Amino acid sequence: MPDGTVARFRWRAIVPLLLFLALVAVGWIVFADRLGRLAVERVGTAVLGARVEVRSFAISLGRGSVTITGFVAASPFDSLRNLVEAEQLAADLDVLPLFERKVVIDRLAATALRFGTARTTSGFVRARPGSPTAGVLANVKAWAEQPALQVPLLQLATGKLSIDSLDPRKLRTIQAAESLAARADSSARAWTEALAGLAVRTTADSALAFAQRLQGARPTDLALIRDARRMIERLKQTRDRLAALERGVKAGTSSLDAGLAALGAARARDVEFAKSLVRLPQIDAGAIGWLLFGPEAVARFQRALYYTQLARHYMPPGLAPRARPARTRRAGLAVEFPRERALPGFLLRDAEVALLVGSDSAGPRRYSGRLQGLTSAPSVYGRPTTFDIRAPTVSADAVFDHVRAIPRDALGGTVRGVTIPAIALPGLPIRVVPGTGDLTLGFALYGDSLRGRWEVTAPRAVWHRDSGAAGGVAADLLWRVVSRLDRLDLTAELGGTLGHPQLRVRSNLDAAVSEGLRAAIGDEIAAAEATVRARVNQRADSTLVPVRTRVTQVQAEATAQVAEARRVIDAAQARLEREVRRLTGGIRLP
Amino acid sequence: MLVLKLLQSLVKALHSDGTPGQVAAGIALGSILGLTPLLSLHNLAVVALILVLNVSVPGAALGWALFAPLGFALDPAFDALGRRLLLDTSALVPLWTALANVPVVPLSNFNNTVVLGSLVSALACFIPVYFGSRWAVRRYRETVGERVKQSGLYRAITASKLYGVYRLFRPDA
Numbered sequence: 001m002p003d004g005t006v007a008r009f010r011w012r013a014i015v016p017l018l019l020f021l022a023l024v025a026v027g028w029i030v031f032a033d034r035l036g037r038l039a040v041e042r043v044g045t046a047v048l049g050a051r052v053e054v055r056s057f058a059i060s061l062g063r064g065s066v067t068i069t070g071f072v073a074a075s076p077f078d079s080l081r082n083l084v085e086a087e088q089l090a091a092d093l094d095v096l097p098l099f100e101r102k103v104v105i106d107r108l109a110a111t112a113l114r115f116g117t118a119r120t121t122s123g124f125v126r127a128r129p130g131s132p133t134a135g136v137l138a139n140v141k142a143w144a145e146q147p148a149l150q151v152p153l154l155q156l157a158t159g160k161l162s163i164d165s166l167d168p169r170k171l172r173t174i175q176a177a178e179s180l181a182a183r184a185d186s187s188a189r190a191w192t193e194a195l196a197g198l199a200v201r202t203t204a205d206s207a208l209a210f211a212q213r214l215q216g217a218r219p220t221d222l223a224l225i226r227d228a229r230r231m232i233e234r235l236k237q238t239r240d241r242l243a244a245l246e247r248g249v250k251a252g253t254s255s256l257d258a259g260l261a262a263l264g265a266a267r268a269r270d271v272e273f274a275k276s277l278v279r280l281p282q283i284d285a286g287a288i289g290w291l292l293f294g295p296e297a298v299a300r301f302q303r304a305l306y307y308t309q310l311a312r313h314y315m316p317p318g319l320a321p322r323a324r325p326a327r328t329r330r331a332g333l334a335v336e337f338p339r340e341r342a343l344p345g346f347l348l349r350d351a352e353v354a355l356l357v358g359s360d361s362a363g364p365r366r367y368s369g370r371l372q373g374l375t376s377a378p379s380v381y382g383r384p385t386t387f388d389i390r391a392p393t394v395s396a397d398a399v400f401d402h403v404r405a406i407p408r409d410a411l412g413g414t415v416r417g418v419t420i421p422a423i424a425l426p427g428l429p430i431r432v433v434p435g436t437g438d439l440t441l442g443f444a445l446y447g448d449s450l451r452g453r454w455e456v457t458a459p460r461a462v463w464h465r466d467s468g469a470a471g472g473v474a475a476d477l478l479w480r481v482v483s484r485l486d487r488l489d490l491t492a493e494l495g496g497t498l499g500h501p502q503l504r505v506r507s508n509l510d511a512a513v514s515e516g517l518r519a520a521i522g523d524e525i526a527a528a529e530a531t532v533r534a535r536v537n538q539r540a541d542s543t544l545v546p547v548r549t550r551v552t553q554v555q556a557e558a559t560a561q562v563a564e565a566r567r568v569i570d571a572a573q574a575r576l577e578r579e580v581r582r583l584t585g586g587i588r589l590p
Numbered sequence: 591m592l593v594l595k596l597l598q599s600l601v602k603a604l605h606s607d608g609t610p611g612q613v614a615a616g617i618a619l620g621s622i623l624g625l626t627p628l629l630s631l632h633n634l635a636v637v638a639l640i641l642v643l644n645v646s647v648p649g650a651a652l653g654w655a656l657f658a659p660l661g662f663a664l665d666p667a668f669d670a671l672g673r674r675l676l677l678d679t680s681a682l683v684p685l686w687t688a689l690a691n692v693p694v695v696p697l698s699n700f701n702n703t704v705v706l707g708s709l710v711s712a713l714a715c716f717i718p719v720y721f722g723s724r725w726a727v728r729r730y731r732e733t734v735g736e737r738v739k740q741s742g743l744y745r746a747i748t749a750s751k752l753y754g755v756y757r758l759f760r761p762d763a
Contacts, residue, residue: 013641020637101696321686323677328627330665332704335676337687 033057040068047314049133050074050083051123061098066091066105074123075116076137077303082119087112102343108351108371114364115357116421130325136309144302148501151294151426170273172266173540180259181547187252188554191561194245200565203238207231207572214579221583228580235573242569246562253555260548267540274532288513289490289505295426297492297505301452304443308400308409311385317402319379336377344377357394357415367391378402393417412442412453420458428475429466434458434488443494450501452494461488481516482509608646610731614724616646620653621719625661625668625712630705631698653719665704668711672703675710 037057044052055070068089075083088111094104127134143149168174210231217224316322319338326334336345351371356364369389375381384401396413420434437458444451463482465475489508496502608616622636640650661668675682689695699705738744 007644009642010644017638017641020641096693099693099697100691321677321683326702328630328699328702328704329662330669330704332669332672332702333677334699335686335701335703337683337690337701339687339691342691 032059036066037068040071044073045125046131046133047310048073048076048083049125049127049137049310050076051125059093061093061095064093064095066093072119074119076124076306077299079122079124080119082117082123083115085114085117086110097343100343101345103346104343105348106350108348110351110353113353113355115355132313132324133310136306136313140302140306140309143305143498143501144298146501148496149294149298149503151290151298168539171270171536171539172273173263173270173536174543176259176263176266177540177543177547180256180263181550183259184256184547184551184554187256188558191245191249191252191558194248195561195565198238198241198245198565200238200242200569203234204568204572207235207576211572211576211579214576214583217583219583219585225580225583228576228583232573232576232580235569235576239566239569239573242562242566246566249558249562253558256551256555260551263540263544263547267536267544270536270540271533274536275529277532288510289507290503292425292509292513293423293490293492293505293507294503296423297454297494297503300441300454300492301443301450301494301503304411304441304452305445305450308411308443308445311400311409312402312407315374315376315378315385315400315402317379317405317407319377338377338380340380342380344375344380346374346376347381348374353389355389357418365393367394369396379404384408387411389413406447408444408446410442410444410446412440412444414438414440420456422464423456425478428478430475430479430482431464431466432458432482432488433462433464435460435462437461437488445498448497448499450494450496450498452492454490454492454494456488456490458488459486461486477517478513481513485509485512608649610724610727612644613646613649613727614720614722615643616640616649616651617653617656617723618716618720619643619645620650620655621657621715622709622712623650623654624657624659625664625715626708627661627699627705630709631694632709649723653723661708664711665708668707669703670707671710672705672707675706676701676703 033056036059037054040054040057041052051072051074053070053072053074054068056068058067059065066089068091069087071084071086071089073083073085075081089108090111091105091108094106097104127137210228214224214228219225319340322336322338323333324336326332338344349372351374353369353371355367355369357367367389368391369387371385371387373381373383373385375385378384378400379402382403384399384403386397386399388397389395393416394413396411396415398411399409401408416438417436418439420437420439422431422433424431434456435458437456437460439457440453440455442451442453463479463485465479465483485508487508490505491507492503492505494501494503619636619640623633626633639645640647676686686701689700700709
């Protein structure tokens, strides 16, 4: 080395540097599997929001393969149940994209996938505040807590019969009776005035006086005879008018009789009206399904919404840069910059999935499905993620289309002859074990619009009542009804939007429970109706009796008065005619 | 122990056989290690440079030891700078997008706000740190360096095992 110059390179450090790099390589060989397992568990747990565990992880960059055995993902909703469990996941890895920090799996084979298996330790993890999964979970919980999805507990114990106060002014009987009484008084006054207007007594007295005068008259007294005949004509006119009045009185009394008869009909209507005031507990048949199975239906749709929202978060549409929380030395953001015609950060091109479904006496049945295009950047990949299974007793498919700005997600499936988990009735110590049956779940989220359907058909359902819990009157009544049922047909339909969901639940229990509950409270209804009938009769009778008496009195008085007037007129006319005949000798004079 | 190692680094760097320029270059490279998150790909390159280039390794250790606390303290500022560069400067988006699709580059975590902010800051400080350190080392050696060399503390430090390791990587004068 020349004097006065300083060498730029320290060549003897090359060897330690190479040793260092070799050490790194050895470290990779020794720890790659362990690091890979930790990475899968850590990332999986963060993405799912529940514990993800891997028994072993083996990576071979030379062969481009990754093999995971004993993969278990816990359910975010049930601490002692797994969402999915796989015996082995074998992936063919594209190695070159790893240098771009991209994971591209050309082909994945998942064997012995099981869903909903039990676990012995809790699968819940404490969500980091501000993490995407915690945000999605909070959103979904808030969605399920909307008033439209809140199901009240069945509370027949407090749903006693009540009789609203009976307002006498609303009873038609009393109104009609008061009207009839007024009409009777009015008729009586009219008839009295009409009778007085006829001046029957005066006319009869004049006729009798005239007959007295005829006793001393001679047959030649023609003027007197003529006057007598005029008097007779006057008497006839009075009698005719009296007859007309009599007809009027008869018609009037008939009308009053009809009014009395109408009071009976009014009373019957009043009794019906009063019975309508008997308030029954809420046992609307349409609400029974909602009350009994609403919470379970909401829970099913809530889970579907959670996974859909997770997919939307981790598979967002568009090509805009995306920031996600990432910690190095302190919390920061990692920004992804997707680019068209490039590889996405994560891509699973094709996965063959072998599932085990059911655990009845025949053991689990094997099915195979296919998952394609699972990616973190759908707009980059350009195709939706699809999943489907087709088998004689199982059909399921799912589409997560986030290629365009408005995401469209749909998933659904039907499993026939599967063991359906027990359903507990909310707030009651009763649960139904549907046993083996058919299960259908469909859920679609197009933009903001929801559509869902959950169906359970169980022909051999068994009901269980927990002996420890009391449950009250509602549980007793319900148990009496459901314990006789041996099948369960349940349909829940979800509609509306995320902000305004609508849920309808129907079941074969609806009508049966409603009728059973009505029968159970039949005696109480009869007693209540008898009470209101007595109240109506009491109020009606207090008004009807005097009215009936008054009408009868008016009728009798009017008839008697008219009859007396007629008798007086007839007597006067007969007397006068007899005197005239005696005077004229029966000869009719001009 | 940490304080002792820091002292060792300080003493060895200032009294090493290297020129003030070699010590300053080591400190400047070490400052990158200290200011940016250590477990980043670019720091592997920095370590390689420290080993291969004829700079003072104790100087690099000193730079790392001095700037690491500063890095932790300035992380919020690095995060803010990284956000500004990655998210708020739309003109740079094509650059980041291109880099994100270049092999190996994404492994550097450049798309992390803290990493990018601290790396940009460290690179911006590299030249000032180099010249500042070179001036400071020269002034030290001209003034109190010789007296420190005669002190018992210096002899104790240079007698430690670490000094033996250092001798393997001391700069070629």
